[in-house]
Amino acid sequence: MSVEVKNVTKKFGSFTALDNVSLKVESGELVALLGPSGSGKTTLLRTIAGLEFPDPGTAQILFYGEDVTQIPASERKAGFAFQHYALFRHLSVFENIAFGLRVRPKTTRPPEAEIRARVDKLLKLIQLEPMAGRFPSQLSGGQRQRVALARALAVEPKVLLLDEPFGALDAKVRKELRRWLRQLHDEIHITTLFVTHDQEEALEVSDRVAILRAGKIEQIGTPEEIYDNPASPFVYDFLGNVNLFSGRMKDGAVVIGETEFSLGEGTGETDTAAVAFVRPHDIRVTRQANGPALAALVLRSNAAGPVANLELKRLDSGEIFNVQLSKEQFQELAPKAGEPVFVELKNVRVFSDDYSI
Amino acid sequence: MTPAATTFHTPHPVAQRRSTTESPLVRRLLIGVALAFLSVFLLVPLVAVFSQAFAKGIGFYFHTLSDPNAWSAIKLTLYAAAIAVPLNCVFGVAAAWAIAKFDFRGKNVLLTLIDLPFSVSPVISGLIYVLVFGAQGWLGHYRDAEQPWLPWLQNWLNEHNFKIIFAVPGIVLATIFVTFPFVARELIPLMQAQGRSEEEAARVLGASGWQTFWRVTLPNIKWGLLYGVILCNARAMGEFGAVSVVSGKIRGETNTIPLHIEALYDDLNIAGAFAVASLLAFLALITLALKTWVEYQHARQNQTKMFP
Numbered sequence: 062m063s064v065e066v067k068n069v070t071k072k073f074g075s076f077t078a079l080d081n082v083s084l085k086v087e088s089g090e091l092v093a094l095l096g097p098s099g100s101g102k103t104t105l106l107r108t109i110a111g112l113e114f115p116d117p118g119t120a121q122i123l124f125y126g127e128d129v130t131q132i133p134a135s136e137r138k139a140g141f142a143f144q145h146y147a148l149f150r151h152l153s154v155f156e157n158i159a160f161g162l163r164v165r166p167k168t169t170r171p172p173e174a175e176i177r178a179r180v181d182k183l184l185k186l187i188q189l190e191p192m193a194g195r196f197p198s199q200l201s202g203g204q205r206q207r208v209a210l211a212r213a214l215a216v217e218p219k220v221l222l223l224d225e226p227f228g229a230l231d232a233k234v235r236k237e238l239r240r241w242l243r244q245l246h247d248e249i250h251i252t253t254l255f256v257t258h259d260q261e262e263a264l265e266v267s268d269r270v271a272i273l274r275a276g277k278i279e280q281i282g283t284p285e286e287i288y289d290n291p292a293s294p295f296v297y298d299f300l301g302n303v304n305l306f307s308g309r310m311k312d313g314a315v316v317i318g319e320t321e322f323s324l325g326e327g328t329g330e331t332d333t334a335a336v337a338f339v340r341p342h343d344i345r346v347t348r349q350a351n352g353p354a355l356a357a358l359v360l361r362s363n364a365a366g367p368v369a370n371l372e373l374k375r376l377d378s379g380e381i382f383n384v385q386l387s388k389e390q391f392q393e394l395a396p397k398a399g400e401p402v403f404v405e406l407k408n409v410r411v412f413s414d415d416y417s418i
Numbered sequence: 419m420t421p422a423a424t425t426f427h428t429p430h431p432v433a434q435r436r437s438t439t440e441s442p443l444v445r446r447l448l449i450g451v452a453l454a455f456l457s458v459f460l461l462v463p464l465v466a467v468f469s470q471a472f473a474k475g476i477g478f479y480f481h482t483l484s485d486p487n488a489w490s491a492i493k494l495t496l497y498a499a500a501i502a503v504p505l506n507c508v509f510g511v512a513a514a515w516a517i518a519k520f521d522f523r524g525k526n527v528l529l530t531l532i533d534l535p536f537s538v539s540p541v542i543s544g545l546i547y548v549l550v551f552g553a554q555g556w557l558g559h560y561r562d563a564e565q566p567w568l569p570w571l572q573n574w575l576n577e578h579n580f581k582i583i584f585a586v587p588g589i590v591l592a593t594i595f596v597t598f599p600f601v602a603r604e605l606i607p608l609m610q611a612q613g614r615s616e617e618e619a620a621r622v623l624g625a626s627g628w629q630t631f632w633r634v635t636l637p638n639i640k641w642g643l644l645y646g647v648i649l650c651n652a653r654a655m656g657e658f659g660a661v662s663v664v665s666g667k668i669r670g671e672t673n674t675i676p677l678h679i680e681a682l683y684d685d686l687n688i689a690g691a692f693a694v695a696s697l698l699a700f701l702a703l704i705t706l707a708l709k710t711w712v713e714y715q716h717a718r719q720n721q722t723k724m725f726p
């Protein structure tokens with residue numbers, strides 16, 4: 062266990078940023094802290110780094126078993142990359158990376174030659190060797206983020222903490238850097254936590270994802286686990302687009318309108334109000350009903366991009382929902398606006414206060 | 419012709435005028451008003467100072483400046499500034515650091531207090547010192563007290579006949595009070611705009627508080643600090659009101675340059691007064707030049723970091 066957070070609560074005035082959060086990160090793991098803004102993910106990361114201190118109580122933060130709860134940030138040996146990089150504007154790229162080594166006390170400071178060698182190695186790692194003499198303001202956003210990462214890595218931290226590492230970059234650079242981070246992590250295997258509000262980024266890059274909501278960890282698991290088995294409607298909704306169908310429970314099935322959709326296993330609950338969650342790509346659109354299906358009207362269709370999106374309206378309740386089709390399915394169906402169709406729902410999930418399926 | 423073509427191929431340059439540009443007449447008028455105002459209120463007085471200073475010839479000019487009383491005033495002014503400016507520099511950096519980088523209760527009260535010397539008339543600031551440290555004030559009562567708190571301090575004060583009012587310490591105190599907002603006021607908005615993240619980055623990288631200050635904070639604020647120091651110094655040397663109240667105006671002892679000028683003027687030694695005044699005018703010009711140089715350096719440094 063390399064990073065362990067136990068019962069951390071942090072309040073800013075009357076606002077509870079972290080509400081009794083506990084989290085364990087295995088050595089060498091890449092964990093994403095995912096959540097909407099205000100969910101406490103950045104506060105959690107800053108608390109681990111020692112930039113915020115948890116409210117007094119039973120809170121504990123352990124690095125490799127060592128209690129660092131009361132140790133200041135400067136002695137925790139955590140690498141931290143800030144959302145807006147926080148590079149030292151008056152220092153060159155080279156000196157930015159060397160900073161953490163130069164501020165060490167004389168007894169532990171490496172000799173100048175070793176500092177140079179280490180910085181050069183890191184410059185090579187981030188592929189910015191020709192930029193060593195430049196100042197941060199002369200770099201692009203993606204280059205700055207790489208320098209920030211190299212600066213954090215230069216002190217050989219025990220943990221790497223990244224706050225929205227790609228947040229301020231444009232979509233293309235984001236994707237490149239995301240892949241680069243994953244490769245880097247596979248090379249150096251440093252325990253890494255990173256904060257993001259982008260579910261795609263969290264699911265693509267990390268070994269495990271912790272989903273935060275209102276200062277609590279709602280669910281933690283591998284990307285597959287949380288995508289396929291969301292623990293709550295919030296997680297379901299947060300991880301991708303979802304359609305809600307209001308209906309009623311009936312013997313292991315949910316009745317939406319007049320149609321009964323099986324949920325696979327019995328729940329014993331009968332005739333209670335329920336909301337069914339269905340992802341847009343788990344809806345099949347046909348012209349003829351064969352099996353349980355709802356009648357709907359095509360409102361709009363958009364086939365730009367790799368998949369086609371349909372906007373449909375239920376004939377019985379008037380609820381509007383979205384469907385995602387592959388290009389082939391879309392061409393085969395060729396739906397027209399105003400046309401009546403049938404929809405079959407797959408992987409229907411129902412949540413209520415007491416249970417979930 | 420299409421409307422677009424009309425816009426792009428117009429034969430009349432007048433039509434290309436930007437919406438924010440005024441006619442030449444208005445422009446000349448505006449520039450003229452600004453220049454006339456500057457000449458009447460700044461340039462003419464400045465020229466007058468130097469012409470009056472040399473009205474009785476260059477020999478008289480240097481005779482006035484080398485007078486022992488003038489020398490004493492110059493030395494006292496430099497002495498007061500040499501104490502006030504470094505102290506206010508330290509205070510200003512500390513206050514700006516506290517306000518910009520930390521959140522604490524009473525922050526707004528501190529901000530208001532820093533502005534106090536700007537909002538209080540200098541004469542009042544001087545009078546406050548007289549009330550507190552004068553012979554009839556707290557210090558006077560303490561020196562005369564029969565059963566004083568800390569008897570050795572009373573002994574020491576009486577043995578050395580230590581005075582604050584109508585003496586050098588009072589002048590230094592008054593100068594510090596009147597000039598302390600300059601550095602802090604210059605730095606607070608700058609440091610607030612720069613935020614805390616660079617300091618946080620330094621901390622996480624293992625830098626101590628001092629290292630963070632010397633290696634990260636100070637280099638980022640150095641031009642703002644220098645600018646504040648220049649303004650602070652100009653005011654410290656030129657301060658009249660507060661110093662005038664606490665000084666007692668003893669010639670050759672507690673007169674600063676501005677007070678000495680007043681004394682000469684009261685003696686109807688107009689040329690002498692202007693000769694000493696030319697020193698302050700000269701200081702103002704140097705301050706102006708330094709200020710411009712600092713701004714230029716600052717801009718140039720930003721520029722080179724942007725475009726090598």
